[in-house]
Amino acid sequence: MMHPADLPDTLAVFPLPRAILLPRARLPLHIFEPRYLQMFEDALKTPERLIGMVQPCPQPASAHQSVLRQADASCSSAAGGEPLHRIGCAGRVTQFSETEDGRYLVTLAGLSRFRIQGEVAGFCPYRRCDVTWDGFERDLGVGEADTQFDRADFLALLERFFSAQGLSTDWESLQDAEDELLINSLSMLLEFDAEDKQALLEAPCLVTRRETLVTLIEFALRGGAHEDILQ
Known part of the structure; x- marks a missing residue:
């Protein structure tokens, strides 16, 4: 288990819209751009083997499309690139x-969320940020439990959502999955707007993330009404 003192102050970041990573979850990546191939190869040379997943901030014209509003969803200033959300999650390769053609298929294991303090200027082909891990100490601990979780009601809602979206899944595996794995995996996999994915990432605990996920699913089942839902 990694300790807070082992985490670096500077982190290579991989900006990817609608892609979030959560602690103790796994994210598959297909890396093919030269700058990110270099980022990956450099990460392998470090003892931590960490890559920071972070979402770019949306264009102002699309900001109103978000179902949820998050108090800490501010963006960091850009240094040669588009602004980034301040909060991301680091994963270990x-x-x-x-x-055969030089691409990488990578699996990241979610370690801890971080907050961007500033971007590192330089000639590196990929983006690097000074980060702090303060406030996310729980991410490095054991898995969270959701004592208020009504699995039967949640799965019934999820079945309606999957049916409406024309999706299929292994329901037996969902039934058997631990609370955190189920909620976090769905938060990462289901297609929501980038700002709503950010709200799932920034949820302070598993209970809040599950409540946020339920809100998003119910919103989609209603057909996506245009009014904002404030959190």
């Missing part, structure tokens, strides 16, 4: 394979 736990598995990778290289294709």
